[in-house]
Amino acid sequence: MASLTGLALPLLVAVPLAGIVAMLFAWGRPVASAWIALVTSLAALAAAAALVAEFAPVTPVEQSGPVAPVAPVAQATRVPGAGLPVHEVGGWPPPFGIALAPDRLGLTLAVLTGFLFSCGTAYHLGRTLLERRAATGAAGPHAVYPLAFPLLLLALLGLFTTGDLFNFYVFFELLAVSSYMLVALGKHEPIEAAWKYSAQSVVGSVSLLVGVALLYGRTGSLDLHDIALRLDEPALVAAPFFLLAFLLKAAVFPFHFWQPDAHAAATTEGSMILAGVLIKVGLFGLMRLGPILFGDRIAWLLLTIGGATILFGAAAAWRQADAKRLLGFSSVSQLGFVLVAIGWGTEGALAAAVFFVVAHSLAKALLFMATGFLADPLGSTEFAVLQGRGASRPLAAAAYLAGVLSLAGLPLTAGFVAKVGVLRQGVELGSWAIVGVAVLGSLLTLAYGLRAFQLLFWANPPAQPAPPAPPAHWAGKAALTVLATAVVALGLAPGPLWALCEAAARDVAGGSYRSATR
Amino acid sequence: MTLVLAIAVGALFTCGLYQILGKDLLRIAFGIYILFNAANLLILTVGTLPGDTAPFAFLGPRPSDPLVQAMVLTAIVIGFGLATFLLLLAARLSRDRHSLDAEDMRRWRR
Numbered sequence: 001m002a003s004l005t006g007l008a009l010p011l012l013v014a015v016p017l018a019g020i021v022a023m024l025f026a027w028g029r030p031v032a033s034a035w036i037a038l039v040t041s042l043a044a045l046a047a048a049a050a051l052v053a054e055f056a057p058v059t060p061v062e063q064s065g066p067v068a069p070v071a072p073v074a075q076a077t078r079v080p081g082a083g084l085p086v087h088e089v090g091g092w093p094p095p096f097g098i099a100l101a102p103d104r105l106g107l108t109l110a111v112l113t114g115f116l117f118s119c120g121t122a123y124h125l126g127r128t129l130l131e132r133r134a135a136t137g138a139a140g141p142h143a144v145y146p147l148a149f150p151l152l153l154l155a156l157l158g159l160f161t162t163g164d165l166f167n168f169y170v171f172f173e174l175l176a177v178s179s180y181m182l183v184a185l186g187k188h189e190p191i192e193a194a195w196k197y198s199a200q201s202v203v204g205s206v207s208l209l210v211g212v213a214l215l216y217g218r219t220g221s222l223d224l225h226d227i228a229l230r231l232d233e234p235a236l237v238a239a240p241f242f243l244l245a246f247l248l249k250a251a252v253f254p255f256h257f258w259q260p261d262a263h264a265a266a267t268t269e270g271s272m273i274l275a276g277v278l279i280k281v282g283l284f285g286l287m288r289l290g291p292i293l294f295g296d297r298i299a300w301l302l303l304t305i306g307g308a309t310i311l312f313g314a315a316a317a318w319r320q321a322d323a324k325r326l327l328g329f330s331s332v333s334q335l336g337f338v339l340v341a342i343g344w345g346t347e348g349a350l351a352a353a354v355f356f357v358v359a360h361s362l363a364k365a366l367l368f369m370a371t372g373f374l375a376d377p378l379g380s381t382e383f384a385v386l387q388g389r390g391a392s393r394p395l396a397a398a399a400y401l402a403g404v405l406s407l408a409g410l411p412l413t414a415g416f417v418a419k420v421g422v423l424r425q426g427v428e429l430g431s432w433a434i435v436g437v438a439v440l441g442s443l444l445t446l447a448y449g450l451r452a453f454q455l456l457f458w459a460n461p462p463a464q465p466a467p468p469a470p471p472a473h474w475a476g477k478a479a480l481t482v483l484a485t486a487v488v489a490l491g492l493a494p495g496p497l498w499a500l501c502e503a504a505a506r507d508v509a510g511g512s513y514r515s516a517t518r
Numbered sequence: 519m520t521l522v523l524a525i526a527v528g529a530l531f532t533c534g535l536y537q538i539l540g541k542d543l544l545r546i547a548f549g550i551y552i553l554f555n556a557a558n559l560l561i562l563t564v565g566t567l568p569g570d571t572a573p574f575a576f577l578g579p580r581p582s583d584p585l586v587q588a589m590v591l592t593a594i595v596i597g598f599g600l601a602t603f604l605l606l607l608a609a610r611l612s613r614d615r616h617s618l619d620a621e622d623m624r625r626w627r628r
Contacts, residue, residue: 173596184607191607192611209561213589216585217565
């Protein structure tokens with residue numbers, strides 16, 4: 001199936017580009033734009049799924065023995081990472097040309113991106129159709145707003161698949177700029193949140209650029225595989241700059257200030273995508289570039305930050321009076337778990353980290369969407385307004401509950417498999433302090449999640465009657481159902497995804513930077 | 519030459535960092551622009567072939583590294599765009615809130 005390979009990988013980048021062009025022709029027509037966004041996302045999902053179906057491992061490789069630390073660079077370069085797709089853009093072979101050369105981590109996240117974008121744009125379509133039907137005369141989102149979806153899709157898929165360091169930086173920037181759009185064109189106090197987000201994120205961008213420059217100065221190459229070959233030990237000089245950029249993007253504890261505000265400001269579908277994939281980009285960078293930048297030298301740092309993040313995020317989430325800010329702080333807390341797993345750095349821990357990323361993305365997108373079902377008709381996300389308004393929306397209630405249970409890691413949900421995977425690694429490694437923190441964090445997650453659920457769906461509504469809210473649109477309902485099903489299905493049958501995550505972890509730990517010529 | 523460039527990069531980073539630690543939104547935006555330019559100069563400085571002549575022109579035995587120039591060209595555009603976007607946001611904020619002081623941001627939160 002070489003033809004499929006040759007086509008699907010460039011299509012991952014070409015499809016969003018086509019979506020951008022198509023959307024320019026549909027300028028100012030919200031419904032057409034929403035349809036284009038949805039079709040683009042579905043096409044990207046199909047391309048990513050085709051790639052994963054072809055390159056997913058059928059048989060796991062032998063080495064499932066005892067714990068091995070992350071391979072140092074010298075060892076990493078011996079693993080060629082065979083059997084992965086490569087597309088040499090313009091026919092120039094690496095390291096001279098720029099190649100799309102994803103590992104299985106990138107492919108996994110590409111599928112996740114396509115799936116979440118499909119759900120998010122379906123919700124966007126439903127909301128747009130409802131707004132047109134209502135014809136209230138209220139100003140909808142700006143005409144440029146739907147353009148953010150294919151732009152972000154392009155940036156994310158490019159970032160997850162590129163094999164070139166400077167290309168990585170450019171996609172990182174494209175990602176940042178299009179996500180500023182998502183926040184700045186949001187609904188609640190958007191400009192202030194956009195300033196906070198942009199100013200902090202831009203500092204991360206400068207930091208990443210400096211890191212790229214230093215790494216280039218050290219190795220004289222930009223091809224990731226070539227860089228790994230030329231380094232005989234981790235590039236510790238460039239490492240702090242990459243680390244700052246990635247931690248800012250991931251919004252973990254000392255760098256989290258922008259994230260809850262950005263979530264509260266963005267629209268529902270914007271928050272879904274921000275929380276679902278955008279903040280995961282920092283973790284992707286840590287995992288993908290970690291072997292050439294840090295090796296296992298910063299495990300203590302990641303564990304410290306991760307543990308502090310888990311507790312701080314959960315404690316802050318408990319105190320929030322705004323449904324979306326609560327979910328934002330919850331993301332801060334949950335990403336701490338992933339950081340801890342990356343810090344442990346064994347193959348099992350990395351597999352758990354990837355699974356955790358997927359499970360958290362699905363659950364958090366589900367929670368944001370269910371909140372949007374309540375909040376969008378009322379125009380506010382504060383608990384004081386939303387209190388008890390969900391009692392008449394059983395679908396949203398069921399979805400929200402599934403999301404909360406998965407977030408807290410209760411059985412029969414995807415979050416359970418993820419949390420158990422992370423905790424098991426901690427027990428195996430005897431890292432009891434972190435395990436204790438993680439268990440406490442999970443309990444706090446359950447506490448604030450159920451508190452939010454109780455406030456939204458169970459509490460008595462405030463005295464004044466709610467304004468008549470239109471029923472949700474079928475597109476949004478379908479997306480919500482699909483997402484909730486995915487959360488539960490991955491909890492019941494985690495096998496295939498877990499195998500994929502293990503393959504991704506092998507690629508990461510083995511330093512699978514590769515180019516076609518090797 | 520490298521020493522001069524290194525000192526210049528250091529000076530630019532110092533200025534930029536000092537500016538973004540201030541309270542004035544405009545100064546933060548300009549500080550970030552200075553930081554981007556410092557990073558661009560850094561890329562030029564780390565170029566692996568310290569050449570005497572233009573690349574691909576075959577004017578001399580030691581051409582410069584064309585890759586750093588390509589990178590800087592891209593990075594200049596990105597940095598300029600981002601700084602412009604920040605200035606635009608600052609302009610909107612000053613119009614809506616009649617202030618450019620970062621201290622006021624805290625009060626704006628609902």
